[in-house]
Structures are given as structure tokens and as C-alpha cells.
Amino acid sequence: MILYKTNEEVELMQISALLVSDTLAEVAKILKPGITTLQIDKVANEFILDNGAVPSFYNYNGFPFHIITSVNDVVVHGFPTKDELKDGDIISVDVGTIKNGFHGDHAYTFIIGEVSAAVLNLVKTTKESLFLGIKEAVVGKRIGDIGAAIQSHNEKQGYGVVRDLVGHGLGKEMHEDPQVPNYGRKGTGLLLKENLVMAIEPMINMGKKDVFLDEDGWTIRTADGSPSVHFEHDVCVKKGEALILSDYAPIEAAEKQNSNLNTSYYSI
Numbered sequence: 001m002i003l004y005k006t007n008e009e010v011e012l013m014q015i016s017a018l019l020v021s022d023t024l025a026e027v028a029k030i031l032k033p034g035i036t037t038l039q040i041d042k043v044a045n046e047f048i049l050d051n052g053a054v055p056s057f058y059n060y061n062g063f064p065f066h067i068i069t070s071v072n073d074v075v076v077h078g079f080p081t082k083d084e085l086k087d088g089d090i091i092s093v094d095v096g097t098i099k100n101g102f103h104g105d106h107a108y109t110f111i112i113g114e115v116s117a118a119v120l121n122l123v124k125t126t127k128e129s130l131f132l133g134i135k136e137a138v139v140g141k142r143i144g145d146i147g148a149a150i151q152s153h154n155e156k157q158g159y160g161v162v163r164d165l166v167g168h169g170l171g172k173e174m175h176e177d178p179q180v181p182n183y184g185r186k187g188t189g190l191l192l193k194e195n196l197v198m199a200i201e202p203m204i205n206m207g208k209k210d211v212f213l214d215e216d217g218w219t220i221r222t223a224d225g226s227p228s229v230h231f232e233h234d235v236c237v238k239k240g241e242a243l244i245l246s247d248y249a250p251i252e253a254a255e256k257q258n259s260n261l262n263t264s265y266y267s268i
Contacts, residue, residue, distance in 0.1 A: 016104030017234040017245035028254035037069035041080035056096025068094035075228040087113030092230040107232035111262035124265040126204040126229040129153040137242040147184030160209030201232035
């Protein structure tokens with residue numbers, strides 16, 4: 001069942017979404033070689049609690065951490081650990097918050113230090129594809145238009161578009177209808193109507209699209225060990241132009257201020 005939001009509910013959802021953005025900005029400030037993802041989890045959790053919200057992911061279907069940290073070949077659902085990040089790592093940080101009864105949920109991929117030109121292009125292309133998908137999230141378009149835009153942009157570069165995991169509706173529940181695949185055919189799928197709120201989230205592999213579930217029952221890795229990148233925004237369907245409820249601006253500002261993070265793909 002599709003749950004369309006009132007304008008007032010959309011405003012409440014934006015508060016939750018922007019708190020996720022601010023949390024990711026706090027993460028961007030502290031990322032460096034030598035920090036553990038468990039330390040990042042602690043900082044993010046404290047920031048969320050200090051801002052009058054609770055983490056969406058903690059104990060969600062038994063997930064034992066407050067945020068998701070997916071490093072290198074981990075596509076999504078990576079556990080924070082005692083392992084230290086190192087120069088050359090890429091890390092997707094996925095954060096959810098519950099405030100005013102509504103969820104915010106989005107993700108950003110960071111680059112620690114020096115990486116190959118191929119990895120830079122993967123990050124750049126995946127991020128670009130998110131915004132190409134968002135352009136299709138308007139009244140009168142269809143779910144397939146979003147997926148087709150994301151798929152086409154990434155497959156032109158030879159990247160694998162993950163099929164096993166998709167975006168989703170968002171609201172009082174973290175996962176609502178509809179599913180929002182990152183692949184599809186134009187003009188197919190659900191007709192988009194005003195005030196449908198979705199998490200659009202391309203998950204793109206440098207190699208093949210295939211993935212597997214790790215022994216912990218949560219962590220999803222690329223089957224061929226290639227790097228994977230994940231970007232996600234919370235988006236409300238509107239007439240003419242989608243409303244992005246989350247905001248990458250504070251994340252990007254913090255990223256650019258942190259000399260440990262590589263933002264050279266911005267100028268490619």
C-alpha cells in the first residue's frame with residue numbers, strides 16, 4: 001500500500017532527513033586513517049541523541065549498531081568494527097533517524113586519501129546517477145524512469161548495477177512501498193503521484209552486479225571483490241521538480257575541509 005504524505009508530514013520528514021545530513025557532516029569531520037568505524041558509530045549515535053532523535057537502524061530486525069559503515073567491497077549493511085580505516089579506503093556511511101515519528105534515511109560515500117582514477121570515476125558516476133534518478137521523480141513519471149536513468153548512466157561506464165537491493169518508500173516506517181530499483185525501463189512501473197516520499201539509492205559496483213551475504217547475516221559484499229559505492233537521498237515527488245528533503249551541502253562542506261578526504265573527483 002502506497003502511503004502519500006500530507007504537506008505537513010513532508011515538512012516533519014524533512015526535519016528528520018536534515019538531521020541525517022547533519023550527522024553525516026559530523027562524520028565527514030572526523031574521518032581519517034586510523035579511526036575505527038566503531039568510533040564513527042559512537043559519534044553519530046551521540047549526535048543523533050543530542051538532537052532529540054533516535055537512530056533508525058539500532059535493533060531494526062536485530063541490527064546491532066546505530067549506523068551502517070560499508071568499506072571497499074561492502075555494498076551495504078556493513079557492521080562498524082574495531083578495524084582501522086586506512087589510506088585508499090572508500091566508505092559508505094548510511095544513517096537513519098526517527099524524529100517527530102518519521103524516518104530520515106540516506107547515505108554518502110567518502111574517499112580516504114589517495115585512490116586510483118578508476119575509483120574516483122566510480123564515485124563520481126554513482127553520485128551523478130543519483131541526481132539523474134531524482135530528476136525523474138516527478139508527478140506523471142513512473143518508477144521505471146528513475147531506475148532507467150540510474151542504470152543507463154552507470155552501465156555506460158561498464159559498472160554493475162546491483163539488483164538484489166533497491167530503494168524504498170519512506171515515512172513512519174523506514175521501509176514502505178514502493179520498491180525503487182536502480183534499474184528498469186522507461187515508462188514502466190508505478191505512476192508517480194504528488195507527496196510520495198522515497199529513498200533513492202544507487203548501489204553501484206566497479207565490477208559485476210552480483211553480490212553475496214556475509215557470514216554475519218547482514219553484510220552484503222560484491223561477489224568479485226570489486227569496490228562498491230552507495231549514495232542516497234530522501235526525495236518527495238512533486239510537479240515539475242522533485243523536492244530533495246535531505247541536503248548534501250553540509251556534508252560536502254565538511255568533506256572539503258577535511259584534508260584526509262579526497263574530493264578530487266569533483267573536478268573530473
